[in-house]
Amino acid sequence: MKANNTAELVGDTPLVKIDGSTHGLDGVRLWAKMELLNPYGSVKDRIGKTMYWDQRHGIDADTVIESSSGNTAKALTALTEDKHGFKTVTNRIKLDTVRDILTVLGADIDEVPGSNECPDPTNPDNPNEIIRDMVRANPETYYHTNQYFTDDNPSAHEGTGEEILRELPGVDVIVGDLGTAGTTKGIGRHIRQEQDNPASIHGVFTDAAGYVPGGRNRNELFETGLFDKDFYDEIHEASTQDAIDGMLDLIRKEGILCGPTTGLVYAAITDYLSDQETDGVDVVFIACDRMEPYIGYLKDNRPSLFTASKQEESLPEPAYITYGDIKPSMVQVDTRVQFAYQRNPYPNSINIPLKTLESLLEQGPPFSQDETVVLLCPEGVKTRFATQKLRSYDVEAYSVENGMNPYREEWDD
Amino acid sequence: MTIPALIPSQIQGFLDRHEISEQPTLYEFPDVLQHNLDLIDDIPMQVYVAHKPTKSQEMIRAAHHEGYGVDVSSLGELQNAENADIPPEEIEATGPKNTLFIDELLQRNILISVDSLAELRYIADQDVHASVQLRVANPTEEIGGTTKFGIKKDQLVDAKAIVEDSKARVEGFHYHGDGLTARLRANVVSSFLSLIENHFPRATKINVGGGFRAQRLRNPTDWSKHIQSVVEGLKQGSNETWSQTPYGLHVTQDNTVQGREKAMLPGTEKTLRSQLTAFLEEDVRPRTTVADIIHDTDISIIIEPGHALLHNTAIASLPVEHTKETPNGPLTVVNAHTFMLSAHMSPSRATPRLTPRGEEDTYETFIGGLLCRNDDVFTTRPVTLHRQPRRGDNLVFFNQGAYASYEQGTPQLHHRINTEVVHES
Numbered sequence: 127m128k129a130n131n132t133a134e135l136v137g138d139t140p141l142v143k144i145d146g147s148t149h150g151l152d153g154v155r156l157w158a159k160m161e162l163l164n165p166y167g168s169v170k171d172r173i174g175k176t177m178y179w180d181q182r183h184g185i186d187a188d189t190v191i192e193s194s195s196g197n198t199a200k201a202l203t204a205l206t207e208d209k210h211g212f213k214t215v216t217n218r219i220k221l222d223t224v225r226d227i228l229t230v231l232g233a234d235i236d237e238v239p240g241s242n243e244c245p246d247p248t249n250p251d252n253p254n255e256i257i258r259d260m261v262r263a264n265p266e267t268y269y270h271t272n273q274y275f276t277d278d279n280p281s282a283h284e285g286t287g288e289e290i291l292r293e294l295p296g297v298d299v300i301v302g303d304l305g306t307a308g309t310t311k312g313i314g315r316h317i318r319q320e321q322d323n324p325a326s327i328h329g330v331f332t333d334a335a336g337y338v339p340g341g342r343n344r345n346e347l348f349e350t351g352l353f354d355k356d357f358y359d360e361i362h363e364a365s366t367q368d369a370i371d372g373m374l375d376l377i378r379k380e381g382i383l384c385g386p387t388t389g390l391v392y393a394a395i396t397d398y399l400s401d402q403e404t405d406g407v408d409v410v411f412i413a414c415d416r417m418e419p420y421i422g423y424l425k426d427n428r429p430s431l432f433t434a435s436k437q438e439e440s441l442p443e444p445a446y447i448t449y450g451d452i453k454p455s456m457v458q459v460d461t462r463v464q465f466a467y468q469r470n471p472y473p474n475s476i477n478i479p480l481k482t483l484e485s486l487l488e489q490g491p492p493f494s495q496d497e498t499v500v501l502l503c504p505e506g507v508k509t510r511f512a513t514q515k516l517r518s519y520d521v522e523a524y525s526v527e528n529g530m531n532p533y534r535e536e537w538d539d
Numbered sequence: 540m541t542i543p544a545l546i547p548s549q550i551q552g553f554l555d556r557h558e559i560s561e562q563p564t565l566y567e568f569p570d571v572l573q574h575n576l577d578l579i580d581d582i583p584m585q586v587y588v589a590h591k592p593t594k595s596q597e598m599i600r601a602a603h604h605e606g607y608g609v610d611v612s613s614l615g616e617l618q619n620a621e622n623a624d625i626p627p628e629e630i631e632a633t634g635p636k637n638t639l640f641i642d643e644l645l646q647r648n649i650l651i652s653v654d655s656l657a658e659l660r661y662i663a664d665q666d667v668h669a670s671v672q673l674r675v676a677n678p679t680e681e682i683g684g685t686t687k688f689g690i691k692k693d694q695l696v697d698a699k700a701i702v703e704d705s706k707a708r709v710e711g712f713h714y715h716g717d718g719l720t721a722r723l724r725a726n727v728v729s730s731f732l733s734l735i736e737n738h739f740p741r742a743t744k745i746n747v748g749g750g751f752r753a754q755r756l757r758n759p760t761d762w763s764k765h766i767q768s769v770v771e772g773l774k775q776g777s778n779e780t781w782s783q784t785p786y787g788l789h790v791t792q793d794n795t796v797q798g799r800e801k802a803m804l805p806g807t808e809k810t811l812r813s814q815l816t817a818f819l820e821e822d823v824r825p826r827t828t829v830a831d832i833i834h835d836t837d838i839s840i841i842i843e844p845g846h847a848l849l850h851n852t853a854i855a856s857l858p859v860e861h862t863k864e865t866p867n868g869p870l871t872v873v874n875a876h877t878f879m880l881s882a883h884m885s886p887s888r889a890t891p892r893l894t895p896r897g898e899e900d901t902y903e904t905f906i907g908g909l910l911c912r913n914d915d916v917f918t919t920r921p922v923t924l925h926r927q928p929r930r931g932d933n934l935v936f937f938n939q940g941a942y943a944s945y946e947q948g949t950p951q952l953h954h955r956i957n958t959e960v961v962h963e964s
Contacts, residue, residue: 275758462836463824465824
C-alpha cells in the first residue's frame with residue numbers, strides 16, 4: 127500500500143468482531159468499527175479531513191482555529207502542518223498527556239480558565255467566544271472549522287456509514303458516543319437513507335456525575351448544535367467506572383487498545399442488549415480512539431490498576447463517630463470555609479477549611495498521633511477522604527456520622 | 540441567510556405530527572418548561588420561576604408541578620399563581636409595589652423583596668410580622684449605576700433602623716441585574732455576605748435575581764456570520780436590511796463601519812445550567828466559592844430565572860396572505876401583526892419555518908404584517924425560506940414563550956392571536 131500523504135489514510139477502517147465470550151450476549155454479532163486505526167489515532171481524523179483538508183485550497187486565512195481539547199485538535203494539527211498553522215482555544219484539557227501530545231505535534235494551545243466550553247459572550251474566557259472574537263477581528267488570520275456546529279462534521283461520517291454498509295448490509299444497530307454528536311448523526315443519516323430496513327441508531331452519554339474525555343453528559347449535549355434527541359432511537363447513559371470496565375474488557379480480552387469513550391459505548395450497549403430479545407442481530411459500535419493518552423485518566427479514576435497507586439487503594443476505611451460520642455478531649459476540626467466558621471462555629475472546634483486541610487495532608491499529618499481528631503462538616507461526606515488520609519498516617523480520625531446538620535438545634539445559636 | 544432556531548424536541552415532534560391552525564396561533568408547551576427545569580434540578584439553589592415573562596397559568600402550574608416556587612411582581616400575577624394552586628410559602632414578590640399589593644402580600648405572609656424605603660416604612664407601619672429581603676440598587680461599585688429599582692446601599696442603615704422598630708424580619712438581600720456574568724453575580728454575593736457579616740447577621744438569603752440568558756439559535760455562529768455579512772455590505776455601500784442603521788451599525792463619513800451590533804444579547808448561546816454552574820464555581824472569598832457558601836453555611840442562594848426558562852416554550856404560527864415586491868426586496872405578508880410576536884430580541888429572530896414543506900427552492904424575503912405601519916416588519920433582515928410562500932401556508936416563529944404577544948401594549952387595537960396549550964410528552 128502506498129500513500130501520497132497521511133491524509134489519504136483517513137477512513138476505510140476495519141470492523142472487528144467481538145468474541146461472544148467477551149460480551150456474553152446471545153444472538154448478537156457485535157462489531158467494533160476501528161476508528162482508532164485512523165492515522166492520527168481517532169474518529170476525528172475524518173472530520174479534520176472534511177472540515178479542513180478537503181477545503182484547504184480555498185482557505186485564505188493563515189491559521190485554522192478550533193475549540194478542541196483532544197482528538198480534533200490532534201487531527202487538525204497533523205493535517206494543517208504543510209499549509210496553515212493550527213491553534214486550539216480550550217478549557218477542557220484535563221489530561222496532561224493530551225496536552226503533551228498536542229505540544230509535540232506543534233499545536234498552538236491557548237488554554238483559558240473555567241470548565242465550560244459552550245459559547246458565552248459575557249465570559250471573556252470562554253473558548254468559543256474568544257474564537258468568535260478572534261475571527262471577527264482578524265478574518266484574514268483565522269479560519270474557524272467549528273466542529274460543534276458545522277455539517278462538515280456529520281457529513282464526514284456518512285462515509286463511515288457507507289463503509290459499514292459495504293461490509294454489513296442490513297446492519298441492525300449502530301451505537302457511538304455523544305461528544306459533538308457528529309459521528310452517530312452522519313452514520314445514521316447515511317444508513318437511514320440507503321438501507322430499506324434502517325438500523326436503530328443509539329447514542330451514549332456520560333452520567334451527570336462522571337467524566338469521560340471527549341464525551342458529554344446529558345446537560346452538556348444541549349450545548350452542541352449537532353445534537354438532536356429525536357434523531358436517536360435510544361440514548362443510553364453510563365458512568366466513568368462503566369467506561370473503564372468496558373475499556374479494560376476490550377483491551378485485555380480483545381486486544382483493542384481503545385480509550386475510555388469506546389469503553390463507555392461498549393459498556394452501555396452490552397448492558398442494554400442484555401435485556402433485549404436478540405436473534406442474529408448485527409450491532410456496530412464505534413471504537414473511536416486509542417488508549418495511550420488516557421493513562422493519566424486511568425491513574426486518577428482506577429488507581430488500583432497501578433502499582434504506584436496501591437497505597438491510595440489501600441487507604442484505611444473511613445471511620446465515623448456519632449455526634450453524641452464526640453468528647454471535649456478530641457480535636458474537633460470545623461472543615462467549613464472561614465466565612466461559615468466565623469458566622470457560626472461548631473462548638474469547641476478549630477477551623478481548618480477542607481481545601482487547606484487536604485493540602486496540608488499532602489505534606490504529612492498536621493496532627494499528632496496521640497490525638498483523636500474529628501472532622502466536622504455539614505453532611506459528613508466531604509471529610510471522608512481526609513479522614514482516610516489521616517488514618518493512613520496512624521492518626522485516629524473520624525468523620526461525623528450524617529454530619530453536623532442533623533444536630534443544628536444543639537449547636538446553632 | 541438561514542438562521543435556524545434551536546428547537547426543543549417536544550416542539551419538533553409537534554410540528555412533525557400535527558396540522559397547525561389556519562388562524563394566527565400561539566402554541567404553548569408546558570412540557571418544555573418542565574424539561575428546562577429538569578435540567579437544573581440538581582443545582583443547589585432556591586429557584587422562584589419569574590412569572591413576569593409569561594401570563595400563562597399552565598406554565599406557572601407546570602413550574603409548581605416540578606416543585607418550584609414563583610416570583611410575582613404584580614397583584615395579577617399573585618392571583619394567577621394562587622389560581623394555579625401555589626401556596627403562599629412558595630411565592631415571593633419583587634418589584635415596585637403599591638400599598639394594595641403589599642397589603643395582600645402581608646396578609647399571606649409572602650416573602651417580600653422590598654424595593655424602597657417607602658415600601659419598608661409602609662410594611663413597618665402595618666405592625667404585622669413580615670419576611671422581607673432588601674433589594675439593593677448598587678451592591679458593588681461596578682454594577683447598579685443606573686437603575687430605578689432597589690434601595691441605595693448607603694441607605695441600608697436607615698432600612699436597618701426601620702426594621703429594628705418593627706415586626707419585620709430581614710431574611711436577606713436581593714439584586715437583579717440583566718445578563719450579569721458569573722463573575723459579577725459572584726461579586727454581588729460577596730457584597731451581600733459582607734452586609735450579613737457586618738450588619739444583618741441573622742439574614743440567610745441572598746437573591747441574585749434573574750436576567751439569565753436563553754439559548755435561541757441552533758448555530759450561534761450563524762448570527763456572527765450574518766453580522767459580518769452586513770458589515771461587509773455596508774463597507775461596499777449596500778445595506779441588505781430593512782433598517783438605515785442595522786443593529787446599531789452605521790457607516791461614517793470616512794466610510795468605516797462603526798457601532799456594535801446590539802440585536803443579539805450577550806450570552807444567548809449558553810444553557811441556563813452552564814450559567815449556573817459557572818456561577819457556583821466563582822470565588823466569593825479567598826478559597827471560598829459560591830458552592831462552598833451554599834454547602835457550608837445556612838445561607839441559601841435564590842435565583843429568579845424567567846426568560847431563560849420560558850423563551851423556547853412556545854411558537855407562533857402565522858398564516859401567509861401573499862407575497863409582494865417592495866423597493867427593499869420581496870415581502871411576505873402574513874395575516875398577523877408585529878404585536879402577535881414576542882418583542883424580546885426581535886431584531887435577531889431565528890428564521891421562521893414555512894409549512895407545509897412543499898417543493899425545495901430558496902426564496903429570500905422580508906416578512907411583514909397587516910398593520911398600517913411601516914415598522915410592522917418581523918425580521919429586519921431578509922430571511923431565506925425553502926420556497927416562495929403562498930396563501931394557505933403558515934410561517935412558524937420560534938422562541939415565543941417569554942414576553943409573548945399578549946404582553947404587548949396595544950393588543951386591544953388589533954385582532955388577538957389564539958392561544959393553544961400543547962402537551963406533547
